[in-house]
Amino acid sequence: MKFDKLIELLKEMETTIESEENQTFLEKLNREELINTMQFLQRCAAQAGYYYNLQAPGSEFGIMKLQATENDDPIVAQAKIWDNKEHKIRTRFSLRRLVTEEDGTLSVKLPCGSYEAEVTCGPEYSTIFVPFEITKDKVTTIKARLARIAHLTDHGWTAGDLHHHSIYSSPAYGGTDPVIETPDQVCRSMKSLGMQFGALSDHHNVLNHEEWQRQNNNFTPIISKEISTSNGHVLQLGVDDDVIYEIPNGKERTTENLRNEFIRICNEIRKKDGLPQVNHPFDASFSTRYNSEFWDMIEIFESMEIWNGATPFAAGTINAKAFKKWLSLLDEGKRLTATTGSDTHNIYGDDYFGMTEWLDWLMDIVMKHPEIYPEQMNEKVAYLTWLYKKVWPRLLSWVEQSNTPSTIHNYVYTNGKNQPQEILQAIREGHSFISNGPLITAEINGVSYGDTATLKDNTGKLSVHVFSKKPINHLWMYTGVDKKVEICTGSGSLEGGFAYDIVTDEFDFGGASWALFVADGGENNLAISNPILFA
Known part of the structure; x- marks a missing residue:
């Protein structure tokens, strides 16, 4: 079932890459046809003597212990554990996602080898990378000192x-x-x-x-x-x-x-x-x-x-x-x-383990040995190869960076009143934005998301602030389904990230009835606000 989901996502992202590449094909495959084609090619490979065998981890293990802190106080944090870069390039996808206990500690048994821990506590905290080695029957202790970089x-x-x-x-x-x-x-x-x-x-x-x-x-x-x-x-x-x-x-x-x-x-x-x-x-x-x-x-x-x-x-x-x-x-x-x-069904983010390696193996055989399949498959293989080379890396990047539990946030303005009904009421009123990275706040004539700003001759004071740990490509203002303008004029680096500030005393909103804002750094670094309404 998860493989079907992976292929479904591959097909969905196809539209994005196809338009960017201006690519067309004589024969495109739907999800079921794509799976059937892969299975057919695997049988062709087997007939030619090529068999898939996912190598099991080594039999020698050690222990990694992590302590996450903020200002020397324990903090609950996420740790993504990556195999060393050489191994990651070979296997494409090697993520292990772990969560500390309330005291900021975690302990995990790992096969011997070289690793890197990526530790953070969300978009308002630094992300740090700690390389470490696991040796047989030894305990490796690492410390992750996180800093608050947004407030x-x-x-x-x-x-x-x-x-x-x-x-x-x-x-x-x-x-x-x-x-x-x-x-x-x-x-x-x-x-x-x-x-x-x-x-x-x-x-x-x-x-x-x-x-x-x-x-x-x-x-x-x-x-x-x-x-x-x-x-x-x-x-x-x-x-x-x-x-x-x-x-x-x-x-x-x-x-x-x-x-x-x-x-x-x-x-x-x-x-x-x-x-x-x-x-x-x-x-x-x-x-x-x-x-x-x-x-x-x-x-x-x-x-x-x-x-x-x-x-x-x-x-x-x-x-x-x-x-x-x-x-x-x-x-x-x-x-x-x-x-x-997030619609999370697995907090460890390892739904696609093994699947990526299998496709890497299959495409390596297919591209190196075209003689194993009949020439009637050439168009299908050309399409599959394009998906693998152009769309697959983009999908894997999303799997590694964003397909982990609770990566996307609802940021809700409650003015510090954080009981359940107060949060839900603020959501009803639209006092919120959604994000998997950038933090975006905006006001028009001193009014923010979910409220109504009074304009004079369709103009008003516009103030937008974005902080992001990664750079964004565009800062858009939407005033209709097909109406958007780019309002970003530059950025400045801050400790741990990038800041984008736009302040205009008289911005012409062109008779719009609402405006909302999108900080666009691609699918792995995106924020969308709810609208500010106009009177």
Whole structure:
């Protein structure tokens, strides 16, 4: 199943690279055809005497112990462990993601060899790289001293994840997803990337609620559930009861009844002081994406997940489609808060272990030995080779950098009032931006996201500030689905990152009814704000 997902992502990112490369093919393959072609080529390789054998790790091991601190005080942090660069180049993908305990420590058994630890606590902290060696039966101790390089959460903002799963989504509790992490492990995973709140949104049940609400050590737990319907997934945020979508069957399964059931559950969530949200509305699966016939009643929801962490944010992906649809809804005067959610089902980020090595092996054989397959396959192989050379590296970069749990954040302005209902109310009102790296704040005539600025002759004072640990390529202002202007005028390096500041006393907004901002450093360094409205 995970291999199918990997190929699905490969096909989604194809659109991005194809337009950049101005590339066309006589024969393109859909996901099923692509998998069948790979399997056929593997059989051709086997017939020619080439067999795939993933070498097991060595039998000699040692221990790595890590201590993460901030100002000599323990801090919960994330550590990505990479094999040495030579081995990484050979195997392409060698990530191990680990999370410290509350005291900032972790201990892991590793095969002997050379490694590098990449340690951080999210976008407001430095990222440090520590090389180390593992020797047989020895303990290697490394220290990671993290520094705070941004202070957004000290100025009324709070960061969190609204879409995360735990063991309560697994078959052990009547679910279908192979998730093994406990609520305690999920909480530490969120905190390791600088989050102060989180919603644990398991499928099918609310069994996690009691345990999740105990995760209150410098953290605000928000109770939630992801409701499965036959026409999409709905998030019930802030509701303790088990809201159930009753799927009509037989003659009762009419469009009208399906629509009415959506309306009923959203009304029930609201009556219980919750926030109804539509998740991943353009998901690849018919049963998990929002029914395209129901967009006329989208305002039954108060927020919309336009960025699902299980997929890159690149042209052609489900996220890019959701973003464009959200912009069109804003143009129609329909106001839903844009949110993000990691949709994490595995906090260790190792879903694709082994799969990348297999494709590397297969393509190495296919490119070196074209004689093993019939010439009728030439067009298919040319297309597959292009995907492998051009799209595959981009996808692997996303897997390594961004497909780790809770990488994307909802930054919500609460003015320091961080109880669950206060956070949810701020989300309802659109006082937020979403990001997997850049921190973007903006004001128009002193008014920020979710509020209304009064303009004079369509002009007003514009102030935008961006801080990012990595450089951004563009800073856009959107005032419509097809209306954007680049407003970035330069940057300056700060300790640990890059700052972008734009202040204009009289900016002409051209009669727009809203404006929002996007800091664009590619799919691995992106931030999107909610709009500022105009009167």
